Amino acid sequence: MQPEDRLAATRESRDPEWPARHxxxxxxxxxxxxxxxxDARFDREVYExxxxxxxxxxxxxRRPMWLGTPSWLVALNVIAIAAAAVVVAFALGAxxxxxxxxxxxxxxxxxxxxxxxxxxxxxxxxxxxxxxxxRQTPFLRAVARAWL
Amino acid sequence: MxxxxxxxxxxxxxxxxxxxxxxxxxxxxxxxxxxxxxxxxQKVVNLSFSIVRDxxxxxxxAQLAFVKLWRALPRFDGRAALSTWLYAITRNTCLGExxxxxKIVSLDAPGVDVVSAEAAEHASIDAAAAEYDVAxxxxxxxxxxxxxxxxxxxxxxxxxxxxxLLGMPEGTVKSLLFRARKRLAAxxxxxxxxxxxxxxxxxxx
Numbered sequence: 001m002q003p004e005d006r007l008a009a010t011r012e013s014r015d016p017e018w019p020a021r022h023x024x025x026x027x028x029x030x031x032x033x034x035x036x037x038x039d040a041r042f043d044r045e046v047y048e049x050x051x052x053x054x055x056x057x058x059x060x061x062r063r064p065m066w067l068g069t070p071s072w073l074v075a076l077n078v079i080a081i082a083a084a085a086v087v088v089a090f091a092l093g094a095x096x097x098x099x100x101x102x103x104x105x106x107x108x109x110x111x112x113x114x115x116x117x118x119x120x121x122x123x124x125x126x127x128x129x130x131x132x133x134x135r136q137t138p139f140l141r142a143v144a145r146a147w148l
Numbered sequence: 149m150x151x152x153x154x155x156x157x158x159x160x161x162x163x164x165x166x167x168x169x170x171x172x173x174x175x176x177x178x179x180x181x182x183x184x185x186x187x188x189x190q191k192v193v194n195l196s197f198s199i200v201r202d203x204x205x206x207x208x209x210a211q212l213a214f215v216k217l218w219r220a221l222p223r224f225d226g227r228a229a230l231s232t233w234l235y236a237i238t239r240n241t242c243l244g245e246x247x248x249x250x251k252i253v254s255l256d257a258p259g260v261d262v263v264s265a266e267a268a269e270h271a272s273i274d275a276a277a278a279e280y281d282v283a284x285x286x287x288x289x290x291x292x293x294x295x296x297x298x299x300x301x302x303x304x305x306x307x308x309x310x311x312x313l314l315g316m317p318e319g320t321v322k323s324l325l326f327r328a329r330k331r332l333a334a335x336x337x338x339x340x341x342x343x344x345x346x347x348x349x350x351x352x353x
Contacts, residue, residue: 032282
């Protein structure tokens with residue numbers, strides 16, 4: 001369509017004579033074109049749909065976080081947690097009462113110079129580091145959210 | 149969010165757009181939704197109807213548009229009017245539905261217009277009551293012309309209202325209406341209702 005034609009079309013569409021020239025057709029269109037009339041029931045149905053949808057989204061929010069984790073990551077986490085458990089068990093064994101008594105005796109035998117005096121500190125630091133690492137796993141993040 | 153939709157609908161009366169924007173600023177989304185539904189539900193249904201041409205589907209799409217609006221309200225940035233935004237959501241909802249229906253139809257029976265068939269079933273465009281076979285006349289109009297004509301008559305012949313609903317300049321609406329009317333008048337004779345459906349003198353031109 002040429003610009004002049006477009007302009008003419010726009011101008012002519014303002015022509016109020018069309019309904020007069022095609023009165024029967026215009027009246028037929030006016031009579032026949034009817035959209036459904038809505039009222040407050042429409043609003044209630046919208047609210048029902050929103051409530052139904054909100055229920056669904058809340059249900060999905062309650063899913064444990066790790067449910068959406070890829071299986072390879074879950075496997076890695078299981079391995080990491082198992083390894084961490086072994087390390088912790090080893091550390092606890094090393095820091096048990098017998099081991100501490102032994103290290104104290106060794107320290108006394110060495111004349112107060114404590115080779116193993118840094119061991120409890122190392123244990124604390126190791127435990128803290130392990131905890132910081134492990135809490136980044138989906139399992140422990142979910143546990144932390146639920147319990148902490 | 150669930151708690152805020154437990155309010156009884158329709159308690160607010162007709163709110164002004166400025167009040168609704170203020171409610172939005174307060175994050176009172178339930179008030180915004182309630183106000184928009186009371187002010188614009190009929191326009192949204194009209195718009196849906198002009199696109200999907202089926203009364204039941206039009207209501208369904210209009211409701212879905214309000215649900216989508218509710219979901220998106222926290223992201224509304226106020227750059228456009230709330231009504232403009234609502235109309236855009238409605239248009240996209242209806243057009244998305246039509247697209248998905250056409251996909252389903254194309255797998256089953258290519259070339260069948262499901263919406264037209266449903267529209268014919270519901271007979272909302274009451275051809276029998278008119279001097280002309282209006283349903284057929286409209287069905288033979290190209291889609292953009294048909295939407296403009298349907299909305300023009302639903303919106304009390306206001307090109308401005310049609311332009312707002314369809315998200316296009318008023319000049320474009322007038323141009324489309326002009327061409328649609330020209331085509332309607334040309335087709336009126338050939339598609340005129342048979343004599344047993346006419347109630348009076350028919351003068352197409």
